Amino acid sequence: MSIDIPWARAELAKFIELTAMYRPADPPGVLSVSSQLSNRGSPSEIVASAHVVEQILDRVLPRWRSEVSDSRNKTVNRWSQHREAAQRADVALARDAEIRARLGDDAPQLSAGLMHPWVWEGARALWRSGHFREAVTAAARKVNAEAQNKIARRDVGETKLFQRVYSLEAPKPDQPRLRLMPDDGSDTYRSVHRGAMAFAEGCYAGIRNPNSHEDGLPELPENEALEQLAAFSLLARWVDNATLVTA
Known part of the structure; x- marks a missing residue:
């Protein structure tokens, strides 16, 4: 808004x-x-x-x-x-x-406040104090927690969680799925869910893990951290808008 x-x-x-x-x-x-x-x-x-x-x-x-x-x-x-x-x-x-x-730069601008609420709620406090890398990590944790809440599971998280929820296999009693569109048997259906799985893996393997596990990293520039927040915002919207499918 x-x-x-x-x-x-x-x-x-x-x-x-x-x-x-x-x-x-x-x-x-x-x-x-x-x-x-x-x-x-x-x-x-x-x-x-x-x-x-x-x-x-x-x-x-x-x-x-x-x-x-x-x-x-x-x-x-x-x-x-x-x-x-x-x-x-x-x-x-x-x-x-x-x-x-x-000044010759009227390109669209990203606003953290307009990103998915899960992301900005997770990042807000750290962001305001200039801890951008930690803010992105906090947002990643929030998205993971909300995805766990949606499927009512706490025993799997982050990369493995998204590999399972976006799997093209049919849901099992202990493994619900998240569906971004109805299964119409099309290549688009398969592509959308493979892409969501790969995107989530990239967010956690390429952004969240280095931010969390590497000591001595310099602080992220604000614009780069904003781009990373945007990635998790997109993932959050996919999770939030997805349909939960159970066996």
Whole structure:
């Protein structure tokens, strides 16, 4: 599901206004020399708005917590990091397409937040802290666990699991199958399931295993990790959309 940009920008604008700093007017007949500043919104209004805004920021700027400075004096404005991130996100929502077109790169972009929920749910926390290789591994584990849940088996996993569920053999009492299309006896039916089996094997043998078992590997570049997440997202959709066939 894509972002409702007008709604998101309105929520960001509301938060930016609530967290603006100003010097309250002196009470009638009182002259104050204090330079104390306050947020325009009440604490309860800001907290309620922040709950929504944080979720918008997580979609638009997934790494805002680490990339936007949090070093400002929080005694002056505890919301300074959120406020700057909200300002950046508003510009991104308003002008991202224009910027990419003007800079000569308006090609489609991958968004982790739009990938299959199993993948992003598994990867989200590690991804936001910049642990991309571990995030991909976590997503792989999540897809494996959901596939096990679908066939109600825990005794087989990863490559062997997908070899069995996409096998062209008829299901057995202890070996259900996942079917991506009805068995019409066609070459397409056989090709689809052989391909799914080979693709799953490639995901776990070529991506998950090296990420998990090789010590001392450098951190994955973010774009490469995103491509790896996309591979598991496709596998997740195949599993999620498949029909369970039992003996």
